[in-house]
Amino acid sequence: MYYEIDSSIRENEALVMLRNELHRFAREVIRPAARQLDQMPYRETNQEGSPYFEVMRKMKQNGYHRLLVPEEFGGSYSGPEAFNIFFEEIAWGSVGFATAIGVDMIPTAIMSLIGSPELIDEVLRPWMEDEEDKYRGCWSVMDPERGSDYIMAMSMPDPEKLGTKGFCRAEPEGDGWIINGAKSYWTSSAPCATWILTHPLIPPHESPTHVGAAIIPVDAPGVTISPPIDKLGTRDDPQGEIVFDNVRIPGHYMITANAALARDLMKMVISCTSCAVASMFVGVARAAFEEALRYTRERVQGGKAIIDHQLTRYRLYKMFEKIETSRYYTRVVTRHVLEEIFEKREFLQSTPHALTAQAYAKASAYEVATDALQLFGAAGITKDYIIEKIFRDARCGLIEDGTVEVLGLEAIEDLLQEEFYTLD
Ligand SMILES: Cc1cc2nc3c(=O)[nH]c(=O)nc-3n(C[C@H](O)[C@H](O)[C@H](O)COP(=O)(O)OP(=O)(O)OC[C@H]3O[C@@H](n4cnc5c(N)ncnc54)[C@H](O)[C@@H]3O)c2cc1C
Structure with missing residues (x-):
């Protein structure tokens, strides 16, 4: 274990206890499961009985999924120091599991920041209460035709030049939205997820920056997720492609559609x-x-x-x-x-x-x-x-x-x- 030079952390009993608890968890629970998953046939990593689910359930029982959500919504946000310590220790165990719990936190953090009261009561609060790992999130950003372009579009003065072909698109319909298109097969945890936070192109659909944020249950009709892909590393966190075929979501599941x-x-x-x-x-x-x-x-x-x-x-x-x-x-x-x-x-x-x-x-x-x-x-x-x-x-x-x-x-x-x- 490293010597902590920041006295505000070293002398903070709660943070030291958190670090020690996380380190023990990383050594005793995460590492053995991650090594097992690393050697398993990749298609079995998201099947019933996979150690992936056992570790995720234990993380939920320990309340790790609440770390980025304020208490008023059922979370246990405890500041930047706890955030850094958490991700460093879990990734010391294995970066695949750190990614898995990290992408699980993104949909809930966004809901807590800009979700409607209806969405917070219907999805965020039960997600925060969950200790059986019924709610498992992923964050699907990249399209098959767009990897780096997604990031570059954030600051390009003329992102329209990148075009909008190949995007997953959302169209308003009645009081909800219809989503069509595919997300890249690199979505971390997708083959194990029960909820997806994604960023479809929204009206006027003219620039790659016209994206919203939608939360979609994996069991919604029209959602298909591929089996895990085989890859070099981070094999303990399965990645897969997501396809949306006329997927209908209620209006409040579109967390924001403000281009x-x-x-x-x-x-x-x-x-x-x-x-x-x-x-x-x-x-x-x-x-x-x-x-x-x-x-x-x-x-x-x-x-x-x-x-x-x-x-x-x-x-x-x-x-x-x-x-x-x-x-x-x-x-x-x-x-x-x-x-x-x-x-x-x-x-x-x-x-x-x-x-x-x-x-x-x-x-x-x-x-x-x-x-x-x-x-x-x-x-x-x-x-x-x-x-x-x-x-x-x-x-x-x-x-x-x-x-x-x-x-x-x-x-x-x-x-x-x-x-x-x-x-x-
Ligand atoms: C383990 C893993 C987990 C991932 N998890 C997720 C996830 O949870 N959700 C998600 O949405 N995505 C995820 N991704 C996708 C990841 O964000 C993309 O792979 C990454 O952004 C690069 O995109 P790309 O693979 O399409 O490469 P490309 O964009 O095709 O880039 C190929 C090469 O071209 C270079 N390049 C691209 N554009 C430029 C430019 N303008 N100037 C100079 N060089 C350039 C790149 O540096 C790279 O070397 C994951 C990827 C991996 C490997």
Whole structure:
């Protein structure tokens, strides 16, 4: 376990207890299940009896799904520090499960911020009360034809140039909406979900920024979800495609259909998810670092434990440097973002800082995992050690939730346009 340099956390009994509880849960519950899922045939990961459901049920019993929702709606929002600690520890166990509980929190957080009283009573409150894992959320953003373009559209001065073909679309009908189209097969947890938060194109359907936010039950007629896809890493969180074929939802399930606000909404959500993902990859990097520390103390070459060679020590130092800078930058950004969104509710957060935290933490985690694997020599690429799984998970991080390159491009565009940086 790392030494906490922030005394406001180190001396806060509740946060220290939370960290210890989460760490135990990550070590005893998440890691064993994640390793089992990692080795399972991918099509079985969402079938009855899969360890995925058992872990999710335990997370719900512990109330982890309430972390981003204020108490007035049945949640237990307890501030940015708890948020960072939560995602770092759960991802230390496995980033797949951290993603699964993270995407479960997105629909509920959005409902608590901008949902109608009717939606809050009908869906959000029972979701918060659920401890049997009847409510499982996912967040379906990307279309099959649109990955990075979705992110780039947030700040492009002329997003219309990207066109709107291939979007999943919502049309008003009576007092509700009809949804048609497909969402990319990369939606995390989709094959296990019972509810989907998605962003269909809304009238006037003319710009990729004309998107709303709709909550859709998976058992609504016309919803189809593919089996999990086979992939390199994060195999403990199944991904799948979602198809909407004339899916009818009541009016209050369209959480917002205000095209003028759509960009702000996307920026707000991506700022929050960026802080969560950044913390997750601090956890991934730390997991890799700790495996390297353990192994280099045990393995003897050149007449001594490899940790006693100077080259190893310097490599370990560089890994430590990346983890620490990543953690404390992420925490400052998270405090800013969560204060703006959940406390002031003004949504004036600096999205470029949030994207930077995410891109930096993910790139650092991959570098740390690569160094850790190297320190294991050939043993590192066998299934005998968890480091090869951590390495594969870290590699996927360079792509999920936006590639590190595109997050950087979007951050600089936003930074320049929104005047978050001035010259005097
Ligand atoms: C494990 C995992 C989990 C995921 N979970 C979810 C989820 O829950 N919900 C969801 O909606 N999506 C999810 N995704 C999708 C993810 O957000 C996209 O994969 C990501 O945004 C990249 O999009 P893409 O894969 O379509 O790549 P593309 O956009 O096709 O990019 C391909 C390459 O081109 C580069 N590129 C693209 N545009 C530009 C540009 N303008 N300038 C320079 N280079 C560019 C990219 O950096 C990349 O190297 C997940 C992905 C993964 C891997």
